Amino acid sequence: MDKFKTIALFMSTIETGSFSATAKKHSTDPSTVSKAIKRLEEQLGLQLLYRSTRQLSLTSAGQKYADTVGSLYQQLESCEQELKSDNNSYSGALKINLPVSYGRMYMLPMLSQFKKAYPEIQLDVSFNDHYVDMISDAVDVSIRSGTLNDSRLVAQKLSPMPFVLCSSKDLISTREFVISNKVLAALPWVLFRFKQTGKTMPINFSYQGRTINFEPEKVTIVDDGEAMAQMCAEGLGLSLMPHFTAKALVVAGKMKVVAKLDDFPNAGVFIVYPKRKDLPKRMQVFIEFVKNYLKEIGESPSQTWLDTWEIPSEITGA
Structure with missing residues (x-):
């Protein structure tokens, strides 16, 4: 039996005045309570209780021990109750990491809606594309794209x-456009670093x-996905980008999807959190x-939205 449980039995025995009442309170039997307190006395090398019929x-010594551990026990109980209450309430801090x-x-639009629905949950949000160790950095929830291991x-x-392969509306004509190394290499590109x-x-x-695999000669290089998409839309070159980077400009009619590429195996967008039992309500919600x-x-x-988007049928491979 652990020390904390033994102390709990000891404090209950003082409160109730008997092993049987303590046993009933803790759903055990009187002999278990008596043996637990006896082991505690042996560990301390002190007699804590006078026993009579x-x-x-x-x-x-028992009085002094009770005064000290009683205070600590109450603090621990209070702390446990507070933690349980915090875990089961729609409040508290939530540390979130998002790709840029x-x-x-x-x-961003979702976070605004969430905050309005749960105003007592304090959001701590970081945006970056670097690898984040969720365990050591104490991140509660993360969104990650690509593959996970x-x-x-x-x-x-x-x-x-x-x-998707994207272009500005005027850079290329989709009619009878052929996707090949030779054709694509002759065009300007906006690349991501x-x-x-x-x-x-x-x-x-x-x-x-x-x-399709080649190195283009005419390139513009940028290390921000949104900037890459905007440059593509403004005609600086073709670009390869994930569906979520392309969506806003494509839907607004400022950029077009030339082709949807074959899927990457096991790639996706994931919501990720550390393995643990009894997730706090704020994380669950x-x-x-x-x-x-x-x-x-x-x-x-x-x-994704691409599954219902009309992509030009004239595009071919060659």
Whole structure:
């Protein structure tokens, strides 16, 4: 039996005045209570209780011990109750980490709605595309895109992560446009550079089962997904980007999807949180709020807005 449980039995025995009443209170039997307190006395090398057939009473050492541990026990009980109450209430701090483009484009409107629905939940939100160790950084919930391999985390898929080839409305004509290394290499490109590595995302993808892989000569390089999409829309070049980066400009008619690329295996957008029992209510409600919000805007674990968007049928591989 652990020390805290033994102290709880000791304090209850003082309060009730008998082993049997304490046993009833803690759903056990009197002999278990008596043996637990006896072991406590043996560990301390002190007699805490005078025992007689009619009553129990504290020794002087028992009184001093009770005064000290009683205060600590009450503090621990109070702390436990406070923690349980906090865990079961729609309040408290929630530390959230979001990728930059997805966070700004998809999550910012949702965060505003969530805060209005749950004003007592304090949001602490960071936006970055660097790897974040959720355990060491004490992050409660994160949105991650791509593929995941951290076994310490629970990941629920929010949507697939299809990539699209995009262009400004005037850069190319989609009529009879052929996707091939030769044709694409002759056009200007806006490429994305990863801040964490300094490397530029290569043009290497599969389209209709064919591999496209080349290095363009005319390039503009940028390390921000939204800026890349905006430059693409303004005619600086073709761009490859995930569906969530393209959506706003495509839906607004400022940029067009030239082609949807073949899916990347196991890639997706995930909501992620550390493995733990009894998730706080604030985490549970946030996770459900995110999923419901995405459902309202046409995203689910099996589809994105691209599934209902008309992509030019003239595009071919060659």
